[in-house]
Amino acid sequence: MLLLQYSWLIAGIIALVLAKKDGQLYKNNPSLYSNYGQLNAGKIMAIIGIILSVLYAVYIVVLIATVGWDAMKDPDLMQERMRELLGQ
Secondary structure, three states, rough: OOOHHHHHHHHHHHHHHHHHHHHHHHHHHOOOOOOHHHHHHHHHHHHHHHHHHHHHHHHHHHHHHEEEHHHHHHHHHHHHHHHHOOOO
């Protein structure tokens, strides 16, 4: 689960680096390239992916801090701890 989350973060960072490099190529010689909008769209998608990955990482950290690592692996214990947290 965490591997998938980090792979999106890494992909977003790589996309931003490539977008910066391609943006410099475009600015040096704009007549060679058409549709600069796709570069901007890719940049925006990379930023959205990074933001979602960071938010998910924060969510996981808060979840582990709240219910504990052992409850993450045991659904019954997770339900019990959630009931305790919610006061039920």
